[in-house]
Amino acid sequence: MEGNMKESLLDFARDEAKSSLKKRIWSEMKKVLIVAGPAILTPFSTFGVHVVSQSFMGHIGPTHLAAYALVFTVLFGFVLGIQLGMVGGVGTLCGQAYGAKQHEKLGIYLQQSCIILLVVCVLVTPLFVFAAPVLRALGQDHNIADVAGDVAPWFIAVVFLYGAMYDCNAYLQSQSKNFVLSCYAIVSLLTHVLLSWLLVVKFEFGVSGVMSSTCLAFLIMNLGQLLYMVSGGCKETWRGFTALAFRDLGPTVKLVVSSGVMICLEFCYNMILILLTGKMENAEVAIDALSICLIITGWTTVVSGGFLSAASVRVSNELGRKDAGAAKFSIVTTLVMSVSIGLVLMFVFLMFKENVAYLFTRNAQVAEAFARLSPLVAVYVLLNSVQPVLTGVASGAAQQGIVAYVNLGSYYLVGVPLGVLLGYVFNLQVEGVWSGMITGIGVQTTILAFMVYTIDWDKQVFLAQKRINPRFVGDETTHYSSNNNSVTAA
Template sequence: MEGGGIHQNLLEHEAESLLFLKNKIWNETKKLWVVACPAILIPFSTFGIHVISQAFIGHFSSMQLAAYALVFSVIFRVVLGFQFGMVNGVGTLCGQAFGAKQYHKLGLYLQQSWIIVLVATTLLILLFIFAALILKVLGQDHRIADVEGDFALWFIAISFLYAVLYSCNSFLQSQSKNFILSFYSVLSLLAHVFFSWLLSVKLGFGVTGVMVSTVLAYVIPNVGQIVYITCGGCRETWKGFTALAFVDIGRTIRLSVSSGVMICLEFCYNTLLIILAGNMGNSEVTIDALSICINISGWALMVAFGFMAAASVRVSNELGRRDVKAVKFSILMAVGTSFSIGLVLFVCFLVFRENTAYAFTNSEEVAGVVARLSPLLAFTLLLNSVQPVFSGVANGTGLQGIVSYVNLASYYLIGLPLGVILGYVFKLQVEGVWVGMIMGTAVQTGILVRMTCITDWDNRNGSPHFSAKRNFVTVKGRNF
């Protein structure tokens, strides 16, 4: 009887443990998706605006499609990566301050973000002004580069709108103000579809109509979110404009710049694939096909970026609360969920291959190249479902500076040289370049996984934590 009672107690204990684990997984899943849903929807919509623009333009002219792909995938991607990274750096501070209930600091961080990112964007507009010259120097087709120079001027306005929008998104996201973010994301995307059709097809303005619609699509969420923030939607965290935003802004600049470099190196890495492809034979078809693949990859990457943001917010919030166990569990859940989605996409793009290409082009030749590149696209989707999440963990702990060096070494000392050797020396063309760059991403992912695993989260003196007085992260004696 005594043995049976012990056995019964063990069964009850196992059942209670299983129920506790199920509840823990469910609760963490809800917390992740609360952040991830709008974090996926927002970049999915903003990136989707450009995909829609490219789809409309691609049905007007193959030359204009290649030119738009160049300015978006090469010049704008550099600016976008730096902006996105800088805002993520400030988002780290917002998330930790919110977790530590230092609500008044969030409004200061938002204003600092506006100042920093707008100044950086002003410096970067020279890339758009000299876009055609830059691409010619990089060896691109001169006919495509000349057309691309006209598109580049439109992206100056878009870049400034992005700078403000990303800052607002990060500020609201750290507080889980999800409805307002999702509402304006969907509204801007739907508005873009309507105005692109109205201006370019119905009224006959062609490509100009598409670009006007693109600019309007970013005006809508900017106006809506700024009105929401400044007119009572964030009473605890927004106390109005103040000169205090300039106090101690140097530390925020350092964190923002290191984060901007980290993400920009990542964004530029894929850009190099387009640049190298443009120097190969039949550049127009190759660029069209690659731009379609990168657009598909970019859209899928938005899902991973959603979990990157979720991991960053969850980790920074729990560090603010000093809950180390919750930090570890959040990382595990974010990685597992994102990888599962990536695995589904991996299978889908191996099966469907070129069918998706016809949404962007009428050319059978371009669709055939897309089909040839689909296996590489599928592997890229799988790898990219994991890597950004670990970058999000680094964002949440303020380790952007270290990750910048990891990215630099993995991408530009391993991936890019290997891609050039395979593509040009071994004559594997675009496939060789892409395989080399996938290897660089794999190395970077492995290092980030290793960094996360060896972090001494349980040691209070060695674990990352947020100090309400000092407002930075300390890891193993180092300040960030």
Template sequence: MEGGAIHQNLLEHEAESWLFLKSKIWNETKKLWVVAAPAILIPCSTFGIYVITQAFIGHFSSTQLAAYALISNVTFQVVLGVQLGMANGVGTLCGQAFGAKQYHKLGLYLQHSWIILLVATTLLTPLFIFAAPILKALGQDHEIADVAGDFAMWSIAISFLYAVLYSCNSFLQSQSKNYILSLYAVLSLLAHIFFSWLLSVKLGFGVTGVMVSTVLAYVIPNVGQIGYITGGGCRETWKGFTALAFEDLGQTIKLSVSSGVMICLVYCYNTMLILMAGNMGNAEVTIDALAICLNISGWAMMVASGLAEAASVRVSNELGGRDAKAVKFSILVAVGTSFSIGLVLFVCFLVFRENAAYAFTNSEEVAGAVARLSPLLAFSLLLNSIQPVFSGVAIGAGQQGIVVYVNLASYYLIGLPLGFILGFVFKLNVEGVWIGIIMGAAVQTLILVSMTCITDWDKQVLLAQTRINPISLQNETTDHSLPLN
């Protein structure tokens, strides 16, 4: 009888433990998706604007499609990587300050971000002005490069709009102001579809009309978010513009620059795939097919990037809240969720292959090239479901400086040389280049996984406290525990 009672007690204990674990996973999953849903929607909107622009342009001219893909995936990707990385660096500070309930500091960090990103964008503007000669010097087709130079002029305005938008996104995401982000993400995407059709097709302005619509699509969320922030939507975290924003910039710049370099190395890595493809035979078809594959991959990356952003926010919030166990559990949930989605996409794109290509082109030759690249695309989707989440964890912990060296080693000492050898020496062409790039990304993922496993998260809690406490404000309030509405 006693043995039966003990056995029964063990079963009840196991059942209670399982119910507790399920409840814990469910609660963490809800917290993750509260941030992840708008974090996916926002980049899907911004990337969707790019894809819609490309789809309209692709139905006007194959040369213009290749030129737009070239400027977007080369020059603009460099600038975008720097901007996104720098904004994520400030997002780390905002998330940790929010977790520590030091709400008054978030507005200062936002102003830091505006200053840093606008200055950085100004310094990078010559990349757009001299885009055509730069692309020619890199061995690209001269006709395509000249057309790309025209698109680059439009990219100048878009890049400055991005700088402001990314800063606002990081500020609002860190405090879970998700509804306002989602609202303007959807609104800007719908507006772009309408104005692209109206200006380019209905009114006959062609490619010019599409690019005007693209600029307008980024003006809308900027105006909306700035109006929301300064108009009283963030009373606890926005106290108005202040000259103090020009003080204590050192730590913010350091974190932003390391984060900017970290993300830029990732973006430039994919850029090299386009550049190498442009130096191969039949450049127009090769670039068109590769651009379509990267667009499809980009859509999937929006999901992984959204989950990475959510992981970054959850990690930074819990570090600010001094809970190392919660940090580790949030990482497990984020990685498991993202990998599950990546596995489904992996299977889907092995099955459907070139069918998606016809949304971007009418050329059977280009669609056939996409079919040949589909297996590589599927493996990229699977790998990219994991890597961004671990990068997001590193951003949330403020470890961007370490990841810079990881990216340099795995991407530029392993991936690119291997891709060059397979593509040009062994004559595997763009497939060989892409295999090399996948191998580099795999090495980077393994290193990030190992780094996350050996990190002392209790130590990271202490580092987070020292990171957010040095900033002193003359008008700092004494009560830091005001609840957010």
């Protein structure tokens, strides 16, 4: 009788533990999706604007498609890497301040980031003004570079609009308030599709028609964000413009710059891939095929990028709340969700294969070249469901500086040399170049996984408190409960 009672109690305890774990997992999944959903939908629409632009460029002519791909991937990709990296830095600060309930600091961090990004946008403007000679100097086909020179000046407006858009998006995302922005993003994408069709197909305005529609699409997103912020959507965190944004810029600049370097090294990786391809035989076909591959991988990056944002926000929020255990639990949950979706996307892509190419080109040679690259795209999709989440975790813990070194070594000491070796020495052409680059991503993912696994999260809680409140009293031996926010001395 007593034995049966003990077994019943043990069974009850196990059932309660399972039920509690299920509730905790479901609760964390909802928190992740609140951030990841809009964080996927907004860049999905944003990237969709570029996909639509590239598609209409491709129907103008293959040279225009290659030119747009060069400007977007090489010049704009370089600038976008810096911008998104810097936005990630301010997202870390906003997330930790919001977790610590220091709401007034979020508006200050946003304004500081806008000041820094405005300076960066002005500094990079000459890249687009002198795009043609820059691309020729980088060894690209002169005919493609000349057409790129007509496309690039339009990107100056896009650069400024992008910087403001993602800056505000990171600020709202740290508060899980970016769902409204997804609606504006969808409206802008649909507007772009309709307007591009009218200007290019009906009225035959060519490049100017595509690019003016592109600029309008990003203007709609910016106006939507601004309207939401000033109309009371962020009462707790937006107190209006303040001169405090010009004080204590140093620490913000340091974190934002290191974050910019981290992401820029990733974006430059794709830039180098295009540049190496542009030096091969039949460069126009190779660039067109590769640009379609990058569109496909770009779509998957949008999904994994949503989980990157979710990982960064959830980790930074929990560190701000002094809960190391919740931060670790969130990492595992987010990673499992991202990999599951990555596997589904990989299998879906393998089912359709080269048929996708005809959405962007009518050239059979380009479609055939794309088909040869399909297996590499599948591998990239799988790796890309893991690596961004790990990067988001590091960003949430303000480890951007370390990740920058990891990216530098993995990409430029492993990936690029191996790609050159396989592509040029072994004459595997673009397949060889991309194989080497994917190997670099594999090395990066492995190192990041080890780094995240070995992070001392109690120490990260302490550092987060010092970051958002320099007068915080404590030392690195202070430990924080995994179940509550109480502090205990080691």
